[in-house]
Amino acid sequence: MKSKRAFAKFSLQRGTFILCLFFAISISLAAQSANTKPNISQDELTPKGETTGWSQGNLVPNLMFNDVYTKQFDLYSLLDKPLIIEFTSLKCSQCTSNKTALKSFYKRYNINILSITTDEHINQLRKFIKDNKLNWSTVYDDATKYDQETFSKGKFDQEPKFLLITPDKRIHSIFYNTRDIGKLGVTLKTYFSSY
Numbered sequence: 001m002k003s004k005r006a007f008a009k010f011s012l013q014r015g016t017f018i019l020c021l022f023f024a025i026s027i028s029l030a031a032q033s034a035n036t037k038p039n040i041s042q043d044e045l046t047p048k049g050e051t052t053g054w055s056q057g058n059l060v061p062n063l064m065f066n067d068v069y070t071k072q073f074d075l076y077s078l079l080d081k082p083l084i085i086e087f088t089s090l091k092c093s094q095c096t097s098n099k100t101a102l103k104s105f106y107k108r109y110n111i112n113i114l115s116i117t118t119d120e121h122i123n124q125l126r127k128f129i130k131d132n133k134l135n136w137s138t139v140y141d142d143a144t145k146y147d148q149e150t151f152s153k154g155k156f157d158q159e160p161k162f163l164l165i166t167p168d169k170r171i172h173s174i175f176y177n178t179r180d181i182g183k184l185g186v187t188l189k190t191y192f193s194s195y
Helices: 002-035 093-097 099-109 122-131 178-193
Strands: 040-042 063-066 072-074 083-088 112-117 137-140 162-165 171-175
Touching: 063 137, 083 093, 083 099, 093 099, 093 178, 099 112, 099 178, 122 137, 162 178, 171 178
Parallel strands: 083 112, 112 137
Antiparallel strands: 040 063, 063 072, 083 162, 162 171
């Protein structure tokens, strides 16, 4: 009889401990998620009084990013030379095959590239980046999903696949199809031949 009471007391204590541990972990996770900033957010460095937007010819707003390796940077820091923003996903076979052309543009024209992806499996994404020797920043789009918050301010007619932004912080060209990689190449060639 004594051992049954001891076992019941032990079970109650263990159950209370597990419940308290679960409660502490829940509070900790809630605090972490409340303090976690999105991987893409608008920055205060955007010039005041200047109209910004996501249409061809517009000045782009400065955005803050956290890449898949948690490195922080802002959009304007990439605009010391022309920048291609690529909207991508590992689930898109055309997007992954476009990496060969993007690597060629990166080397040939000495440009910056920023990949924005909706892939949630960061370790798989990091492996893809390493295996394919992609030497540019990749950001997981955890907040916008292309058509909400930050990028909805651009009022894109449809989801873009590539943006070419020039060092004057203006959108030079917008491409809406992953198969437009060839048109992007022609646009880069024309852009660089005029300098």
